[in-house]
Amino acid sequence: MDMVVQGRRPSARYAGMPTWYAASANPAPQRPVLQGAHHATVCVIGAGFTGLSVALELAERGVDVIVLESERVGWGASGRNGGQLINGYSRGLDVLEARHGPDVARELGKVALEGADIIRQRVAKYGIACDLVDGGLGVALTAKQMRGLEEEAKVWAAHGHGDVQVLDRAALRAHVRSDRYVGGILDPLRGHFHPLNYLLGEAAAFEALGGRLFEYSRVLTIDDSGPQPRVTTAQGVVTAQTLVVCGNAYLGKTQPKLFGQIMPVSSQVVTTEPLGDLAAQLLPSNACVEDANYILDYFRRTADGRLLYGGGIVYGGQDPASVEAKIRPGLVKTFPQLQDVKLDFAWSGTFAMTLSRMPQIGRLSPSIYYSHGDSGHGVTTTQLLGRLLAEAIGGQHARFDVFADLPHPPFPGGQRFRAPLSTLGSLWYTLRDRLGV
Structure with missing residues (x-):
């Protein structure tokens, strides 16, 4: 049975964000702060577009997922952007063909419209009130x-x-x-929509499927020296079989290798x-x-x-x-x-x-995945990449590898x-x- 996550009324400014989106956000609970020791099959860092996309995709497949957010759901660029569904990438498919050849361009073209489709499907499935x-x-x-x-x-x-x-x-x-x-x-x-309300609807759907979401739980350290990644916040610890890092521009320096690529x-x-x-x-x-x-x-x-x-x-x-x-x-x-x-x-x-203006997804180790750098086209691309991350975690790497194999040149200087x-x-x-x- 499809769940319904709906209802709309003006609310107080959300999480201190001075935005129209925050002022017109749907009612949403403040999630708990992570405290104590927890375990999950997958831990996702970041409750923005990418993090909630992969978390909801996994929860729909019955996977036990914890999401850690340093502020509140949608606090970063995901809840502040122009709210436009723009298909494709920050570089045209013709440019990508010139760079990477016709085979890569063809594979990128096959999925270029999928992100917007995912948004429309989830809005309909979960009854998300987001002015689409x-x-x-x-x-x-x-x-x-x-x-x-x-x-x-x-x-x-x-x-x-x-x-x-x-x-x-x-x-x-x-x-x-x-x-x-x-x-x-x-x-x-x-198309266009209210991005923060879409995220709040995704978060509610994720929790209704058994997902656990913690706010004001900034990740301080990531330890992958043991058999499973271990994530530490100020008041808690999460151990998971798989970790997905979706901090994007707000990643900070917990992963210097990733921060240096964007x-x-x-x-x-x-x-x-x-x-x-x-x-x-x-x-x-x-x-x-x-x-x-x-x-x-x-x-x-x-x-x-x-x-x-x-x-x-x-x-x-x-x-x-x-x-x-x-x-x-x-x-x-x-x-x-x-x-x-x-x-x-x-x-x-x-x-x-990113320097290439293409999103970057990949693996830091067999148990740590990442996605970032959508370069201004994140509204739809993040939905697609969340699905590809979920596929890869489930053992299906073909579509994930199309993006993971793209070169990631560093910024000059x-x-x-x-x-x-x-x-x-x-x-x-x-x-x-x-x-x-």
Whole structure:
């Protein structure tokens, strides 16, 4: 029998997060802090998208799982992002074919739509109230970007997704009432939702299946010298047959090898005051939108009639002095009529980026798995990777190995210089975007 995890009412800010998501979160219990000694078949570190995806996948298979979260469910980037379901990866399948060959690209293409499918299946199966809406747009500011989007539609068609529509400027206005864009593509398999409420629904489903979830239980040490991995927090210990590390940008230095493979990057988001009928006038079809710039802007309507607008990144993960000052100029360029709109919420979230811009999954030892570095495309990719991790733990490695075998080049300059060098590179690509070359 399918369980129902639903119900929606405004709640107090969740876990001290100054976000619209936290302010509109579904009711959720505060889970206990890990205390004493525990044992599980699998222990998962991190209750974000990846951690809860693999935990729920395993719980559905009858596996005994413990999840340890350093703050609260969805406290990191998983509960702070733009809430857009963007299919694929941070690099197009054509780019991946050029890098890794047609066989790898074909295998990556086979699973590129699966993450969004998992979200839709779980929302339906568990009755998760998370404002899920189908449909999303990629939009172009220049003729060069438009050619890139047209090519993207062709690449998707070559991989079996032929429903991506190319829109000229006039057709795009049925979806986005802005004069900034020369055209775009409409993908019906994209979409948007309330990511924190989705995570809370996953957590409730996991617990209903017998899973154990502990909050405010930061992992201090991982010891794999014995027959089974041993994880220690301030007040407790978990011993498990298998450990899955899903800390991503919030991993810290408990695993230096993993931390050195990624760079924390912060992204900024604002939400306006409720706009009434104006929200539907600006985005008539309620599709979500991201532009084609190297450092892109993204936006959508919320269920309570606001505009959620994000963009702007800071390499290294630091928060800007003012989120509003960083985001408002782009918002006003897109919708000049919002020049004087009040912004009710403004926040940052930190995600993990890899040099290849591809997620990294693998094994540190026969009993320790990891997944991180979704590079800004984590909403759907994490759902897929959670399933692949569960498959590998259960002995099915074929799909897992497609990702695990991808090369993981280090950042030039190491941890000290990776952020400034990446910033210099982004300035070059930003200039090219502005010049349309």
